[in-house]
Every structure is written in structure tokens, then in C-alpha cells.
Amino acid sequence: MTKKNLPRLLLGLALCCALTACKGSAVKEEADTLVQIDKYTLTRSEVTKLIPEGSSPADSLLIAENYIKKWITDVLIYKVAERNIGNGGEEIERLVEEYRQALLRQRYLDIMVHDKLSAQISEKDKQAYYREDSQRFVLKTNLIRGLFVKVPADAPGLDNVRKWYRSEKTDAVENIEKYSLSNAAVYEYFYDRWMDLDEVLQKMPIQVTDKAQFLRTNRAIETTDSTYCYFLNISRYVTAGSIAPYDYARPEIEETMINQRKVDFLRNFEEELYRDAVRKGDVTFFYDTKQDNNKKK
Known part of the structure; x- marks a missing residue:
């Protein structure tokens, strides 16, 4: 593969990476060939799975470009080595076997x-x-238990969601679970386990400076942007500096x-x-x- 072809290849990969960054695990790419050197191939799925969820398109492209160049270089060096010293003979086989056993x-x-x-x-x-x-x-972060829902702003039945997400009662939880199957972009039930508050807040268009105060004064949080409505119910919390549950x-x-x-x-x-x-x-x-x-x- 020449340098002339690399930008075109990366441009196609950028769209794949951007989709992966935006939709996370919801996107599953076919394992088609991305780069080939003789019998050695690198697939699109191998590259895209290296992209951290939530990465920006620019970051995704940079990670992909660096990996592809490294992969190409490694294969080329291997081929040069194979031409010059063969497969390494008994010494390489011995080292490989020792490493496998270890x-x-x-x-x-x-x-x-x-x-x-x-x-x-x-x-x-x-x-x-x-x-x-x-x-x-001793905790270095704030923990919460609760429920989080992210729903398109134009989804039907938002008034019902506003009632259901505030309650831990079985019928309310069942209603919001059924609703989320067909309407929610994200639904996370964690009344039964602890989650890092920062991890949850990253999914919402909200800035919190004093997190301990935020937890003391908020239980049901609703916020919106131009595309989604976000609902967070906090049933229990433990602040940073406290003994972990x-x-x-x-x-x-x-x-x-x-x-x-x-x-x-x-x-x-x-x-x-x-x-x-x-x-x-x-x-x-x-x-x-x-x-x-x-x-x-």
C-alpha cells in the first residue's frame, strides 16, 4: 500500500470510527479487509475495536492512523527479517516454545x-x-445508586417518564423498562449496585462543581439539550472521603x-x-x- 492510497483509506475509516464513537457498541462492522501486504491482512473491525467509546472523530482517526502505520511497519520489518535470516531456525523455535510454556x-x-x-x-x-x-x-470518588434514562426530546410519553423515573416501586420500574425498550437511547438500572457519579454525569449536559453539595440537595434530576431529555434518579449516595460501602x-x-x-x-x-x-x-x-x-x- 502506498502513501498516496493511505489518506483515502483513512478517510473511509474515519466515517467508521466516527460512527463507532457516536454509537458505541450498537455499531457492528463487518470484518472486511482494510490493509493487505501479501498474505497478511488487517481488518476494519480490528482497528475500530481499539477506538475508546466516546472518542471524537478527530481522536478516532488519529488512533486509527497510528495503529495502521505501526501494523504496516511491523509486517514490513518481519518480511525483511524473514528474507535475511529465514524463520530463525531451532533457536527461535526453542524461544517460542519456552514462551508458550511460560x-x-x-x-x-x-x-x-x-x-x-x-x-x-x-x-x-x-x-x-x-x-x-x-x-x-476511603473513597476517592463519589458513588451513587439509582436509575438513568436518556430519551429523544421528541419521544412520546415524556410526562409518564417524568413520573416513573422518580420511583423505585416495582410497577414504576417495570413501566420505564418497557418504555425504554422502544424509546430510550440509554437506560441504566443501578439501584442494586454502586456507580461512579462522574461516570454518570459525563452522559448528561450538566456541569457540577461541588459534587458533595449536589448529592445532598438533589435526588431527581432532569435536564435537556436540543436532542435529548436526560433523567437521573439517585436513591443512595456516598461522598468522596467516606469509607466505601x-x-x-x-x-x-x-x-x-x-x-x-x-x-x-x-x-x-x-x-x-x-x-x-x-x-x-x-x-x-x-x-x-x-x-x-x-x-x-
Whole structure:
């Protein structure tokens, strides 16, 4: 692919990236070829999935352009290397195999450690850890529970939405869920989990300077722009600087407790694995291990 063709290619990609930035996961592109060098191909879907949701068209295009150029350069260097030194022979194969084995070992140990230790750490243990060391879970951000709806400004039944979104009653929630299926651009129910206030406010055309005061004085917030109406109901909140609620801190607690026990667990696991293999005869020694151990003494 020549430099002459790159701007045209990127221009076509820009539209794809802009659509992705605007519609997020709602847009699914076909995995068609974007760049090809001999047998090596780069698809549009590979590039667009690298674009962070919410990126501007300009940022999306810059990210795409940089990635495409890097991909092309990497392939060209690989082809030059392959021409000059071949496939690397036995040394490359050995290094590749060692790396594959190391990745597989690490992947297995990570999964095994997490699964085994998670099962060993009881809910009572986690709650005790939280009570004894709660100061380590001081929030750096504001958390809320609630409901958020973004509806086109010309959507029907907005007066009903204004009544429903303020209530946590089952019938109101069911009504707004049914309504959102066919009318809402965004519907998020999070009465049962904590969300970062900043993350929610980014979805609304609203500027908040004193967020703690905002939370103390607002429960049902409605705002509009030229295209959408935005509805946010806040059922509960915790301000930055407070101790995080247990259910929010729980994943961090579990991960911390796993890491604290990980070293001893792995040491015991490896030692037991070694002893069992030797005892069962799965390992064949071509030297006298007892004599060798005596020499070390």
C-alpha cells in the first residue's frame, strides 16, 4: 500500500470510527479487509475495536492512523527479517516454545490460585477484614445508586417518564423498562449496585462543581439539550472521603486477601506437586539423588 492510497483509506475509516464513537457498541462492522501486504491482512473491525467509546472523530482517526502505520511497519520489518535470516531456525523455535510454556503455566497458576483461594476465603473473613482495616477503603470518588434514562426530546410519553423515573416501586420500574425498550437511547438500572457519579454525569449536559453539595440537595434530576431529555434518579449516595460501602469494597478485599496468601499457597502447591510426581515414579532421574544431596551437605 502506498502513501498516496493511505489518506483515502483513512478517510473511509474515519466515517467508521466516527460512527463507532457516536454509537458505541450498537455499531457492528463487518470484518472486511482494510490493509493487505501479501498474505497478511488487517481488518476494519480490528482497528475500530481499539477506538475508546466516546472518542471524537478527530481522536478516532488519529488512533486509527497510528495503529495502521505501526501494523504496516511491523509486517514490513518481519518480511525483511524473514528474507535475511529465514524463520530463525531451532533457536527461535526453542524461544517460542519456552514462551508458550511460560504463558500457559502462568495462566493456569493465576486461575488456579484465584479459584482455590477464593473458595477458602469466607464471607465472614472478608467482613472481618473490612471492619479491622476499613480506613484503607476511603473513597476517592463519589458513588451513587439509582436509575438513568436518556430519551429523544421528541419521544412520546415524556410526562409518564417524568413520573416513573422518580420511583423505585416495582410497577414504576417495570413501566420505564418497557418504555425504554422502544424509546430510550440509554437506560441504566443501578439501584442494586454502586456507580461512579462522574461516570454518570459525563452522559448528561450538566456541569457540577461541588459534587458533595449536589448529592445532598438533589435526588431527581432532569435536564435537556436540543436532542435529548436526560433523567437521573439517585436513591443512595456516598461522598468522596467516606469509607466505601462493604459491597463496593468487597472485590478489592478479596483480591488483597488472595495476594496475601498467594506466596505460601504456591510454595506448598509446587512442593506437593514435585513430591507426588517423584513418589509415583512420573519423574525419572538418571543420577543418584541421595548421593547428590549428601554431597551438597
